[in-house]
Amino acid sequence: MSGFLDSIRCGDCECSAVDWGERRNTMASIAAGVLFFTGWWIIIDAAVKYPQQESFNHAYHACGVIATVAFLMINAVSNGQVRGDSYSEGCMGQTGARVWLFIGFMLAFGSLIASMWILFGGFVVPQKPVVYPGIAVFFQNAFIFFGGLVFKFGRTEDLWQ
């Protein structure tokens, strides 16, 4: 039973003709760019449609800002520096890289959870007449979070010189 999907093939499409090895990093960068910037444009749209403080409390923007800081922190260190096998030690060495990455991921998860809290605690539960800004905050942070993950883990450092 456990292997019953093994024989299903996804269709030998021409995707194998594309040299996935070499293109992987470029594709991951493009996907991450689309996700990250779409997230920001969603919140810009919400801010333009609902400029008043009553319908969209401006403090909720902090969530997306922290998510962006987390994105930058996570992608500032390479996996090689964390494993300890890169040539240059960086400012803080391997332990410093690990602490930096830890804090970066904490901020990323924190902002994702905060966006859900904002949606439910700030818009759904008080039964605000317009819920769209809350949904926009949630989607902004979700997109930034997944963009960060794709940019960090979708690229392989084997392709770097």
Next chain:
Amino acid sequence: MAGIKALLTLSFGAAVGLMFLTLGCALPVYNKYWPLFVLFFYILCPIPYCISQRVADNLDGGSSACKELAVFLTTGIVVSAFGLPVILARAEAIAWGACALVLTGNTVIFATILGFFVVFGSNDDFSW
């Protein structure tokens, strides 16, 4: 030399793209010039990639963190050029018809810029 034909096609593409953008602004039924802000994104679009080609010496066509960052930023600029007209239309600063024209112009212009890099950009020494 990639040829005069390629250059001709690319310049035609750029002209058509700018034509769509201008139509989206200047048609009497629309007559709003806000979409011209996407010109800012058109100009910014090649810059990250050009910088990365200069800074990171391209060894054997391998990838590097610098090139990937440039691709990321370029994708962001392209997304922004598509997002701005939609936001303007949602805010009712421009009409949706104008937005559609500007988005079409965007597509053509970015295809032209991409075509320029594919045809002319693969020199070993990318110098001015």
